[in-house]
Amino acid sequence: MASPNSSIMIQKTGGGNINIANIHSYSSTHNPNAPNLTRKTSLGTLRPNSSDDKIRALSLDTVSGSESARNSSYTIRINDTKANREKAFPSNYIRTTKYTILTFLPKNLFEQFRRVSNFYFLMIMILQLIPEITPLIPITSILPLAFVLAISAIKEAIEDHGRYKADQKNNMEQFKVIREGQLQTIFSQNIEVGEIVYIANGQHFPADLILLSSSNDDGICYVETANLDGETNLKIRKALDSTSVLQEVDELSQLKGVLQCETPNERLYRFNGRLLIESHNSSNHGLKDKERMLYSLNHTMFLQRGAQLRNTKYCYGVCVYAGVDTKLFLNQQPPPSKFSTVERLLNKFVFFIFGAQLTICFICAVISSVWEAQFGNIAWYVGAPEFSVPLYGVRNFFTYFVLYNTMIPISLWVTLEIVKVGQSRFMQWDEFMGAGPNGDGETAMKCKTSNLNEDLGRIQHIFSDKTGTLTENVMSFCKCSVRMDVFDEKLNPGSIAAAIDYPTTSEEQSEYIRSFMRVLALCHTVVTEVDSETNEITYQSQSPDETALVDTARNNGFVFVKRKADEIMIREQGMSTTYGLLAILEFSSMRRRMSVIVRTLDGRIKLLTKGADIVMMEKLSEGPGERKVKDETLKQLKLFSREGYEAVVSTQSTGRCCF
Numbered sequence: 001m002a003s004p005n006s007s008i009m010i011q012k013t014g015g016g017n018i019n020i021a022n023i024h025s026y027s028s029t030h031n032p033n034a035p036n037l038t039r040k041t042s043l044g045t046l047r048p049n050s051s052d053d054k055i056r057a058l059s060l061d062t063v064s065g066s067e068s069a070r071n072s073s074y075t076i077r078i079n080d081t082k083a084n085r086e087k088a089f090p091s092n093y094i095r096t097t098k099y100t101i102l103t104f105l106p107k108n109l110f111e112q113f114r115r116v117s118n119f120y121f122l123m124i125m126i127l128q129l130i131p132e133i134t135p136l137i138p139i140t141s142i143l144p145l146a147f148v149l150a151i152s153a154i155k156e157a158i159e160d161h162g163r164y165k166a167d168q169k170n171n172m173e174q175f176k177v178i179r180e181g182q183l184q185t186i187f188s189q190n191i192e193v194g195e196i197v198y199i200a201n202g203q204h205f206p207a208d209l210i211l212l213s214s215s216n217d218d219g220i221c222y223v224e225t226a227n228l229d230g231e232t233n234l235k236i237r238k239a240l241d242s243t244s245v246l247q248e249v250d251e252l253s254q255l256k257g258v259l260q261c262e263t264p265n266e267r268l269y270r271f272n273g274r275l276l277i278e279s280h281n282s283s284n285h286g287l288k289d290k291e292r293m294l295y296s297l298n299h300t301m302f303l304q305r306g307a308q309l310r311n312t313k314y315c316y317g318v319c320v321y322a323g324v325d326t327k328l329f330l331n332q333q334p335p336p337s338k339f340s341t342v343e344r345l346l347n348k349f350v351f352f353i354f355g356a357q358l359t360i361c362f363i364c365a366v367i368s369s370v371w372e373a374q375f376g377n378i379a380w381y382v383g384a385p386e387f388s389v390p391l392y393g394v395r396n397f398f399t400y401f402v403l404y405n406t407m408i409p410i411s412l413w414v415t416l417e418i419v420k421v422g423q424s425r426f427m428q429w430d431e432f433m434g435a436g437p438n439g440d441g442e443t444a445m446k447c448k449t450s451n452l453n454e455d456l457g458r459i460q461h462i463f464s465d466k467t468g469t470l471t472e473n474v475m476s477f478c479k480c481s482v483r484m485d486v487f488d489e490k491l492n493p494g495s496i497a498a499a500i501d502y503p504t505t506s507e508e509q510s511e512y513i514r515s516f517m518r519v520l521a522l523c524h525t526v527v528t529e530v531d532s533e534t535n536e537i538t539y540q541s542q543s544p545d546e547t548a549l550v551d552t553a554r555n556n557g558f559v560f561v562k563r564k565a566d567e568i569m570i571r572e573q574g575m576s577t578t579y580g581l582l583a584i585l586e587f588s589s590m591r592r593r594m595s596v597i598v599r600t601l602d603g604r605i606k607l608l609t610k611g612a613d614i615v616m617m618e619k620l621s622e623g624p625g626e627r628k629v630k631d632e633t634l635k636q637l638k639l640f641s642r643e644g645y646e647a648v649v650s651t652q653s654t655g656r657c658c659f
Helices: 067-071 081-086 104-112 116-128 139-171 249-253 341-375 389-407 411-429 453-458 495-500 507-522 544-555 613-618 627-642
Strands: 002-012 017-020 023-028 054-056 073-078 174-179 182-187 196-200 208-214 220-224 234-238 256-262 273-279 293-297 308-310 314-321 474-477 479-482 485-488 527-530 537-540 558-563 567-572 575-585 593-599 604-612 645-656
Touching: 073 081, 073 314, 104 139, 116 139, 116 341, 116 389, 139 411, 174 249, 182 249, 196 208, 208 220, 256 314, 341 389, 341 411, 341 453, 411 453, 474 544, 479 495, 479 507, 479 627, 485 495, 495 507, 507 544, 507 558, 507 567, 507 604, 507 645, 527 558, 537 544, 537 558, 544 558, 604 613, 613 627, 613 645, 627 645
Parallel strands: 017 474, 023 645
Antiparallel strands: 002 017, 002 023, 002 479, 002 645, 054 293, 073 256, 174 182, 174 196, 196 314, 208 314, 220 234, 220 308, 256 273, 273 293, 479 485, 527 537, 558 567, 567 575, 575 593, 593 604, 604 645
């Protein structure tokens, strides 16, 4: 069956980089008793939406379903704005601000007086408005409190105005939609449900869309969801085969149908629906006039608002969720009222000082009442008593409370607010805090709220689900072993390709090296992005380790050039070669490996697999003379594991085409 001939390992370095060090690859000869590979392709995951399940529908009742189904789902008519407006779908306007003009004053005052200190000074101000109690002028409490409230309100208004400007930038971004049979440029906030939107390469999706067609012949487009989940790796989306042929505006404007999908929810990676195409004038594309075809829809056709179109010239999508119904908006929480650790600690101190102040005021009130009872009639110079002794003690309690209000300095909170605003400005002006080399406006740090500035210095532990969140998420190829021959790509780049032509390298070993490099160039889900000016190929993938492997293959003369729906093109040592792509078995946590099945030019079927060493080593058979190679490879695995590497094993099986 299979014999080991090479290995890969991955190392995480202290600088945040992750290095790939030894790849285990396996080649094999055909076993006539082995099951035919073509019968096993159904067990894997074929290319998404390689064919569309079609059901003929006689009436709209097939889509609408029962009354309960209509109440629990969205029913949208494509290119029928008038009908969709009657259903009162929300507009595409987005607002993420915390306040409005009407709610700013009451809501901000409520937030302000949630602070213990502000509520304390409010009580002091109220007591000073009572002439019989206060010995001070009320203005002495009104002005400081008003100043503190004004400073905090201005700070909140500035921060919320920044959110408003960001909302306006998104709402006023221009997009092209199909209206009245032609492309019209409108603002994002004016996009309506059911309209077909044109998205150019590099644009962000303004609403949740269903992909209809793209510039690629197979209806595939690539999206980046960094704004949604932080992943910079590209994801594949594929349109229905029946709509992917619609490339012209005239064809798309004549498309009529009913789209029924689930009600808006916050699950980013789930979408279910069905599309009934009622009529179309393009019979050459497989859709006859007045023919109704029903298609199922899933998340592989769903384009979320906030995602970005990449590596695709353009695409068309029909809007299904707009504005507040989009998954991005449903996953956003309203701006909370945040209190830092220092502020919470100050609140505790305020309670402590407040308790001490009450105790002192009570003692002073009792002493003043006792003095009034004993010496009030004798001390004529203090005036005649206006109250009874108990009322005299109660009045003096509040009087002392007003006099001792300086125990909690209001200037402390004024200073804190000014310092926080200053800190936020300094952080935004700091060039070293920017993501770009110069800390420009697009990559500079943005402080959306200054309430938590001091907590930045209190962070001691960071919990993350993956290393890429904390590191640069960069993989680099270090070493590989091909049938016990170790090559160090880190110290000697290109040493693998050079070994093929070594005089001391046997023809058999050279073929093993070529097979190993073909596995690196073919067994992946990487997509290419070609610069229109320099024709330089850039690789984009769902994981950085795949990019590192493909880059290594390119550096050694095996260049991955292009991928289509049914073929992969590579350049092997200067010669262009095309492999038929039969199936892709994607990586999963249960399988712990991914595979591709390809057909060579001579008709052979090859199964190329890469995965975790524990899983792959168990599936190897020991042919004659291969025991030594496998044992040596296992020793190398253990050696590199001790150095902190992660093993990735690749295999290859070959069969004959029977069709």
